[in-house]
Amino acid sequence: MNNPKHVRKPGSAWNPDAQSIVKDARNALQSPQRRLLGKRILTLGGLMLLSGCDLTNDKSVNTMLRRVSSFNDDAQALLFDPRKLAPTYPESTITRPFPFNAYYDIDQVPAVDAHSYRLELGGLVNGKRIWTLDELHALPQESQVTRHICIEGWSAIGKWGGVRFADFLLRAGADTTAKYVALHCADNYWTSIDMPTALHPQTLLTLTYDGDTLPAKYGFPMKLRIPTKLGYKNPKHIVAITVTNTFPGGYWENQGYNWFGGS
Numbered sequence: 001m002n003n004p005k006h007v008r009k010p011g012s013a014w015n016p017d018a019q020s021i022v023k024d025a026r027n028a029l030q031s032p033q034r035r036l037l038g039k040r041i042l043t044l045g046g047l048m049l050l051s052g053c054d055l056t057n058d059k060s061v062n063t064m065l066r067r068v069s070s071f072n073d074d075a076q077a078l079l080f081d082p083r084k085l086a087p088t089y090p091e092s093t094i095t096r097p098f099p100f101n102a103y104y105d106i107d108q109v110p111a112v113d114a115h116s117y118r119l120e121l122g123g124l125v126n127g128k129r130i131w132t133l134d135e136l137h138a139l140p141q142e143s144q145v146t147r148h149i150c151i152e153g154w155s156a157i158g159k160w161g162g163v164r165f166a167d168f169l170l171r172a173g174a175d176t177t178a179k180y181v182a183l184h185c186a187d188n189y190w191t192s193i194d195m196p197t198a199l200h201p202q203t204l205l206t207l208t209y210d211g212d213t214l215p216a217k218y219g220f221p222m223k224l225r226i227p228t229k230l231g232y233k234n235p236k237h238i239v240a241i242t243v244t245n246t247f248p249g250g251y252w253e254n255q256g257y258n259w260f261g262g263s
């Protein structure tokens with residue numbers, strides 16, 4: 001949030017998707033759990049949008065927000081239903097072109113070499129720790145059309161294909177009783193998720209976008225697509241994964257974004 005690029009400015013253009021987001025939100029609010037979420041929990045992003053200003057320079061505000069944020073993490077984790085699916089959409093609604101976003105401009109996108117690429121799985125893992133791209137492609141693949149929601153105030157529908165992350169973790173012998181999975185990226189970005197989200201059926205180790213090899217700008221060679229979480233919890237260019245009980249934080253999360261980051 002010290003990066004002004006990541007704070008939606010008041011009056012900035014709202015995405016044409018706005019109406020459908022509002023519709024989705026209204027549907028979501030019809031479930032009693034969600035209503036509770038709406039009443040009692042305000043995310044840091046929400047506070048920023050409401051106040052329309054950067055609250056990050058005041059020490060006491062910072063401390064207060066960090067408390068609100070970790071309270072939110074616990075509450076959201078309790079309310080998270082591992083069987084509840086994020087909405088899926090018909091292919092005709094895919095947003096073209098799909099937006100690019102990162103903490104840098106598009107000309108800085110990292111170039112990862114497909115042949116030398118190795119995915120390293122570390123931490124609480126008993127089985128296979130090093131994976132090539134071919135090995136990932138050899139696992140059962142599926143695809144989904146879901147909405148990506150960015151905290152900066154835009155959303156877009158896209159189609160991602162790949163391996164169910166739960167399937168990958170189980171095949172690799174990851175300890176699925178561990179608390180966290182951390183994802184480390186080629187551009188030094190990182191984020192982490194709770195194990196129930198890692199095992200959610202829609203959490204996808206993604207190798208394709210819109211039926212083709214994942215383009216560099218969308219995270220080649222591999223990103224994690226998590227439709228139950230906000231954009232910043234969908235890491236691109238993943239090179240290493242750690243299964244751990246030690247809280248790993250994240251690039252934006254360590255600057256104040258809510259860690260649970262549910263969408």
Ligand SMILES: Nc1nc2c(c(=O)[nH]1)N[C@H]1C(S)=C(S)[C@@H](COP(=O)(O)O)O[C@H]1N2
Nearest residue numbers: 099100101102103150185189231232234236
């Ligand atoms: N490696 C990496 N992953 C990242 C980011 C980043 O800067 N680096 N930005 C996040 C944010 S804030 C968003 S909104 C999405 C954007 O993904 P897209 O370029 O496919 O739209 O990537 C997320 N994953």
Ligand SMILES: [Mo]
Nearest residue numbers: 150151231232
């Ligand atoms: Mo984002």
